[in-house]
Amino acid sequence: MANERVLETESSLxxxxxxxGLIVKRSSIKGRITKFKNYLINIKTKDSLLPIDLxxxxxxxxxxxxxxNEFDDLQSQIExxxxxxxxxxxxxxxNIEQSFITNIALAQxxxxxxxxxxxxxxxxxxxxxxxxxxxxxxxEISNPTTNNKExxxxxxxxxxxxxxxxxxxxxxxxxxxxxxxxxxxxxIGIGNNISNMLV
Numbered sequence: 001m002a003n004e005r006v007l008e009t010e011s012s013l014x015x016x017x018x019x020x021g022l023i024v025k026r027s028s029i030k031g032r033i034t035k036f037k038n039y040l041i042n043i044k045t046k047d048s049l050l051p052i053d054l055x056x057x058x059x060x061x062x063x064x065x066x067x068x069n070e071f072d073d074l075q076s077q078i079e080x081x082x083x084x085x086x087x088x089x090x091x092x093x094x095n096i097e098q099s100f101i102t103n104i105a106l107a108q109x110x111x112x113x114x115x116x117x118x119x120x121x122x123x124x125x126x127x128x129x130x131x132x133x134x135x136x137x138x139x140e141i142s143n144p145t146t147n148n149k150e151x152x153x154x155x156x157x158x159x160x161x162x163x164x165x166x167x168x169x170x171x172x173x174x175x176x177x178x179x180x181x182x183x184x185x186x187x188i189g190i191g192n193n194i195s196n197m198l199v
Contacts, residue, residue: 019081022074026096029071033099036064040106049114061107068100145174 043049043057075096079089139154152169165175 015081019078022078022081025074026071026078029067029074030096030099032064032067033096033103036060036107037099037103040103040110043110044106046114054111054114057107057111061104061111064100064107065104068097068104071096071100141173143173 039060043053046053049057075089075093079086079093082089139152141150141152142148143150150173165173169175170177
């Protein structure tokens with residue numbers, strides 16, 4: 001009997017030590033939730049994100065979602081070892097899970113809201129070193145006559161002071177023409193080369 005009691009005591013002490021270790025890990029997770037929340041608050045104040053900011057946000061969100069799964073496993077172990085306080089542990093689980101859900105939703109909302117602007121922000125960031133081979137891209141526009149969406153190829157140049165469309169796109173979108181009575185428009189290209197265009 002004495003040996004059994006010693007074994008029970010040792011087992012109980014071991015479980016207590018394991019539980020304490022798990023609770024410390026849970027505290028660390030709660031700290032990381034707060035850190036991610038503060039990061040999102042800072043990001044949310046920006047009007048737009050640079051591509052590198054968006055990439056960083058996506059990576060952090062991925063790690064945060066992985067952390068959510070780690071918490072689920074950790075909390076399950078705590079609830080088993082601390083079954084005499086199961087009600088309190090379930091409340092703690094609910095509170096922490098809600099923090100995860102709220103911050104994941106906020107991060108996804110920020111990405112959805114700001115992602116469409118990133119290509120233009122990248123252009124602004126690289127104004128002095130535009131890689132023309134990478135500039136052409138497909139964009140979605142709205143036909144002003146039918147309101148249908150059209151996918152067209154565009155050359156995005158944030159340094160441009162004028163916008164041009166091809167004759168075929170003008171016809172496709174039924175855009176009206178306005179005569180400028182043979183006005184000359186100066187087009188300044190790479191190396192400040194000037195070309196004159198009759199419009």
